[in-house]
Amino acid sequence: VKNCVEIVQRDENVISKASRAPYFPLVMKSGRGAIVEDMDGNKYIDMFSSAAVLNTGHCHPKIIQAINEQIDKFIHFSTDYMYSEPQVQFAEMLTKITPGDFKKKVCFGLSGSDGNDGAIKLARSYTGRTKVISFIGAYHGSTYGAISLSAISLNMRRKIGPLLPEIYHMPYPDCYRCSFGKKREYCLMECLEYMKTAFQNYIPSEEVAAIIIEPIAGDIGFAIPPQKYMEELYRMCKEKGILFIVDEVQQGFGRTGKWFSIEHFGIVPDVIIMGKSIASGLPLSAIVAREEIVDALNMPAHLFTVQGNPVCAKSAIATIEVINEENLIEHSNVLGEYIKERFNFMKEKYELIGDVRGKGLSIGVELVKDRITKEKDTQAAIKICYRCWQKGVILIFLAENILRVQPPLVITREEVKAALNIIEETIQEYID
Numbered sequence: 001v002k003n004c005v006e007i008v009q010r011d012e013n014v015i016s017k018a019s020r021a022p023y024f025p026l027v028m029k030s031g032r033g034a035i036v037e038d039m040d041g042n043k044y045i046d047m048f049s050s051a052a053v054l055n056t057g058h059c060h061p062k063i064i065q066a067i068n069e070q071i072d073k074f075i076h077f078s079t080d081y082m083y084s085e086p087q088v089q090f091a092e093m094l095t096k097i098t099p100g101d102f103k104k105k106v107c108f109g110l111s112g113s114d115g116n117d118g119a120i121k122l123a124r125s126y127t128g129r130t131k132v133i134s135f136i137g138a139y140h141g142s143t144y145g146a147i148s149l150s151a152i153s154l155n156m157r158r159k160i161g162p163l164l165p166e167i168y169h170m171p172y173p174d175c176y177r178c179s180f181g182k183k184r185e186y187c188l189m190e191c192l193e194y195m196k197t198a199f200q201n202y203i204p205s206e207e208v209a210a211i212i213i214e215p216i217a218g219d220i221g222f223a224i225p226p227q228k229y230m231e232e233l234y235r236m237c238k239e240k241g242i243l244f245i246v247d248e249v250q251q252g253f254g255r256t257g258k259w260f261s262i263e264h265f266g267i268v269p270d271v272i273i274m275g276k277s278i279a280s281g282l283p284l285s286a287i288v289a290r291e292e293i294v295d296a297l298n299m300p301a302h303l304f305t306v307q308g309n310p311v312c313a314k315s316a317i318a319t320i321e322v323i324n325e326e327n328l329i330e331h332s333n334v335l336g337e338y339i340k341e342r343f344n345f346m347k348e349k350y351e352l353i354g355d356v357r358g359k360g361l362s363i364g365v366e367l368v369k370d371r372i373t374k375e376k377d378t379q380a381a382i383k384i385c386y387r388c389w390q391k392g393v394i395l396i397f398l399a400e401n402i403l404r405v406q407p408p409l410v411i412t413r414e415e416v417k418a419a420l421n422i423i424e425e426t427i428q429e430y431i432d
């Protein structure tokens with residue numbers, strides 16, 4: 001990895017360490033589908049999709065064509081002052097693929113982070129309330145609003161305060177690592193009771209504008225809340241006039257085997273934030289919400305000079321088309337089940353695997369030192385991911401010990417099999 005290492009050294013000399021969490025000295029040269037090649041000519045199966053961004057895979061020909069056609073015409077003409085057909089067309093498509101039969105409108109941005117900021121703005125201006133509820137462990141991005149919503153890392157919040165006021169963090173319904181020490185079968189939805197107690201004691205619910213939740217957790221650790229939790233949370237929101245907002249930046253756009261992960265619960269949210277994969281790697285985010293909520297925001301409260309740029313919008317339109325034409329949502333379900341089956345099979349063999357969970361091609365594998373105490377095995381995660389990279393599989397972990405299995409939705413069964421064989425072999429070697 002000589003060329004890669006050289007670039008890493010130059011990088012460290014000029015680029016902020018605050019924007020990098022390196023795992024291995026990997027510098028990409030090219031990619032196609034689920035296969036990428038580094039600057040030294042090594043090939044890898046991508047089980048990471050660049051943090052769930054490349055749902056349509058690397059350099060999908062249709063995406064490239066859409067981008068090239070637009071670039072040939074013009075790259076940008078500020079939609080803050082003028083209008084743009086690709087942007088309108090993509091917004092129209094978004095209102096159709098998102099849940100809810102009501103009239104919706106869209107706000108565009110450049111990143112999942114600004115999408116979350118925008119959601120706070122929408123909620124506050126629509127409800128006239130200030131308080132917002134989010135969840136412990138959540139990652140919502142790194143603008144000030146998004147950091148304020150997040151509760152995943154002290155370093156993310158240290159030294160940069162004050163953050164946005166009036167944001168409260170609740171325990172996430174993570175049944176494997178229940179905050180109240182309960183086993184799944186004895187769950188009395190203590191996390192919801194905790195929120196209810198908060199509403200009785202220190203958070204006047206009539207001052208709460210919104211609850212912002214990832215319906216299936218990403219960085220919290222791939223937790224899937226119980227159906228009854230989500231239903232009751234939604235009911236409580238409706239009863240108290242609180243907006244129910246979902247962050248689908250990581251889990252949206254087909255990743256979990258539905259267009260949006262909230263659809264697994266049959267719930268129609270008031271506001272949806274999306275980003276990452278929607279333009280197949282170009283910077284674009286969107287907030288889709290009920291018309292009256294979007295209309296509550298004044299001009300120019302959520303405006304970015306290159307928002308909804310036509311090149312990004314064309315790429316995004318092509319992304320929806322590719323997902324539909326290639327049946328990627330169904331593919332995600334089928335392959336996801338196969339991957340879970342394989343990991344569950346490994347779980348029977350290796351004590352190291354404490355839990356396997358996820359939906360579609362968004363799967364987390366908990367590595368633990370002890371199945372009873374569930375002590376996280378970070379060393380195992382580091383070593384296994386590093387070794388997999390050496391053997392040609394890009395695999396990352398999150399939450400200190402959870403293998404993050406999120407390949408491009410276009411990955412083939414053969415590629416998945418090859419990657420899983422390497423992962424299993426590496427786990428076996430680690431144990432030996």
Ligand code: PMP
Pocket residue numbers: 051110111112113114116139140141142214218219247248249250251275276
């Ligand atoms: N929300 C979620 C759930 C995310 O996973 C992320 C990115 N990891 C973000 C928001 C922030 O998106 P971005 O990095 O594009 O700002």
